[in-house]
Amino acid sequence: MSTKEEPLVMVRNIIGGYVVSGSRGFLEAVSRVTLDIHSNEIIGIAGESGCGKSTLVKIMYGFIRKPLVLTSGKIYVKKDGDLLEIASMDEDERRKKIWWRVLSYIPQNSMSVLNPVKRIKDHFIEILKAQGGNYITNKDAIEAIASYMEEIGLPREVLYAYPHQLSGGMRQRVVTSMALIMRPRVVLADEPTTGLDVVVQRGIIQNIVESIRRLGSSLVLVSHDIGLHAMMTDRMAIMYAGKIVEVGRTIDILRKPLHPYTQALLESLPRLGDKKPREGLRGMPPNLLSPPPGCRFHPRCPFAMDICKKVEPGLVETEPGRLVSCHIYRGEEHRR
């Protein structure tokens, strides 16, 4: 993870967002974001509602449909030694070259990808046929799927069930195993367990982590839940109002958060066994139709200086692999 090996995915200067109806303008949900995904890592993207984390992974996956628009930026993905730029591909090309085998996606709401009138087995057969060619017979496919299910510990009856017959947790396990069946290099998971009970969530995350490690793949976990990041990610990126404000190893971010937003967020979280009075953030996130000038966090920041209201801070590297976007750390650049 920390070697000098070239990243698996390089996200460069992405600007994307939503065209707001009534010509009220363009909501820039993701604003010049740059991020690397390394091999064999679990990286978390954390932040609160409206920070752009979901939009970012949608763009990374290349699922860009109206009203979502990618304005500029590049995404490079490694595939068999080549570097492909996928932001300029159309959806057909992505489907052929990228989806399932290189990048796959686990959405928050499993029902959005499961067809309610099709049995679970037919969902799997469809993926296998699309990816492995139509010469695969249904019988062979079912055989392969059944042994795959056994490997990952899903009961066989699930194959013959319709989506609505399964519990929310089981549906999410199905969607997860669909995303993993073609052994993708990178899995993008958008709040994969939000809304599930904590025990079920724990079991599903354990499944995902185990599969990712076994395949030697990488996982991008999008979640608002800092606790979940602490339980499973190697590195984290913290987003606020469309920007990445901080990147680093999870251990460093949790033990020594650099950005004032990260500090306030971590401070606000109640923990079991600790009753010390805590304070939440004041104010609310900015309206992204007209974000504040300078640093987007400055109206809520207890350390805001004059420069913060005028100049937007860039990401600076304070230590190798440790990035923060805040004027407090000017002059602490490691290099760049």
Add this chain to the structure above:
Amino acid sequence: MKHEMVVDVRDVEKRFRYGVFFGFTFKALDGVSLYIENKPVIYTVAGESGSGKTTLARVILGMLKPERGYVLYRGRDIYRLSRKEIRWFRKEVQAIFQNPYASFNPLRKVYSYLLDTALNLANAHNKEEAQDIVARALEIVGLNLDDVINKTPSELSGGQLQRVAIARALIPKPKLIVADEPVSMLDASLRVNILNIFKEAKERMGVSFFYITHDLSTAYYISDIIAIMYRGWIIEKGPIEGVMEKPSHPYTQMLIESVPEPDLDKREKWLLRIKLGGIEEREFIEQGCKFRSRCPFAFEKCSKEPPEFKLENGVAVRCWLYEDRYNKAPS
């Protein structure tokens, strides 16, 4: 004795029917008892989806009549109140729900709601008095008049509107507020602000709370007492420290261990493999202990008879593991 309780829920059973043609019923609440004494407390009812916690909240609020058992509010059965008593109950017991946008008419200015509440339920004699009362309530929830005046609900953020909902609940000077998942729709960094308001209302105004939640970290932060629910049963209840720091019931243990926390020391244990259930959940209709099919310690007796409450370290726990070790606890 009974009259010293603010709320006394006794052996309540609430059934729901499901299935279109066949009359299946299941017990959303299956013999639930709990009480709040006459001193301000924050009482958490925690459980996962389907545990019955929201049904319990609605039963306590007088919105859902149980089939069996009763709910006493200051000694009076809330489902047998006279018209005058209903008015009194509506003033003394307030509710806060998960989605504040659903609790307000989207077209009406929120300030007019607050004024009306002050006029109707807080004995304000005229508009000036009502404005005073509203101003004090807004101060407690940390809002300025400028934040709310002339605003419709959609012009406020979720956190602000939830504060307005709390202000409205506080205006009649209630004795009890039932708050059903009041912070689960809010961003994590704002939740603790709302929880602090609850604490302050308890301490400064003597309001008691039923805090209904699935989130054990916030429950630990604000509550004095907690009841853990599982499939219509309370399976463990007692002082918050007793239950959360030394959980007795295997389900409570599993639940607490599974909460993801921003604490790396917890990671190794959290990632220890757990078993997930099968495709269907049949626990509602089974006999014996409802948790036994998921319980790592289940033995023969657990599938035959439902366990009774036993007292373990000052906490009432419903589990056969603790049979005969102590006398039967007053439930």
